[in-house]
Amino acid sequence: MAEMNTLESGLSLDWLNVDTEQGITFDAGRNGLTLQNINALSYGVDDRDEARDPSWAPRGSQPDARSPRGSVQYTSKSDVWTESCMLLYEEAVQRQWSSTRDIPWGTIKPLPDDLERAMCTLGTFLTQVEFIAGDVPGRFLEQIHPDYFESQLFLGTQVMDEARHLDVFRKRILANGGGMSGAGLGAVQLLQTDDFTEMTALLHLFGEGLVQTLFRMGELIAQNEAEKRIFRLSAQDESRHLAFGVTHLKYVVETEPHRAEQLHHLLDLQEATTAGSQQASLTTNPLTGEALAILAGGGIEHLDEGYKMVQQMRRKQFLEYAHRCKVIGIDRTERMAPEIRELLGDAA
16 A cells, blocks of 8 residues: 555644643552542643633643634633532442332332322422422533533533432332322522522522432331332432532632622522422422321321421421531521521521
8 A cells, every 4th residue: 555645635643743741641449540530730620710721622632723712601610610529420420320220119009099199299399300400500511611521520410310310200100000290389490590609509509408308308208118219319319419519619618708798698589588488388389398298297197297297307408508508608697587597496
């Protein structure tokens, strides 16, 4: 075969001389080759608060001068970063589960009508909530600069987690002779958020925190092993989402202290809305509150006892929320909505 003349063919092979770091090797650890393992030299995250180049070039590569400038919204590290995103991403990848294979569906047996309808009502609410909880972070994926791709990767796993939650609760609704119930607001206001940190405060810190406590209660009110497994695995996922939000907001407050007041203002509004809509029902809508009380009490005839358990869950939700705010660096003690502060009592 005749030797190719690169000049005649139009080939330059300039890419052979690109000045990027070569010859670096990494050893896989006990958990394999992780993002932390390869986070080094120009390929790692540095301390600069701004992206290195406005183009879409991956971190550590040499940008092509002919490439168009990126149109991403978030080029500042503090806008999207958390020191835990690499660890949380790796955990998410390793702990994925299947609603098809990992739930013992055969343990579901016929239930009294009130318990079955209550579980289907709760499942309808969670199906709507989890759809929104995946849709909201998905809107921000394309707006994160490639220099901070680890945050983008984590949000990708959250979208998958929430899709699986939607899937598993819908399957539970239809698996035992029940059906979809009425749907409430279901956190639709979150679809209006247009800022990453605002999204993280309202979705991760506030919303995911309340849902995580609800999932933990779900294990207690479950009527069979399938439901226990559903709530347990879903709570495991929510813990990661919540950790991402808390550590991001903590990073924001530490690197840009002036934004603490912005977060306070967002939470002022969210708490007021939540307290106003949930004071009577203890949840996002009356349907869900009543369903939870029936499940917690063991039947409609024990509704009063069930409401007492739901009230305890509600208090726990906001105790944990208040603690997380302090971890972030925004003490809500003096600014918390009066209805919530009254619920917490001396522990506020």
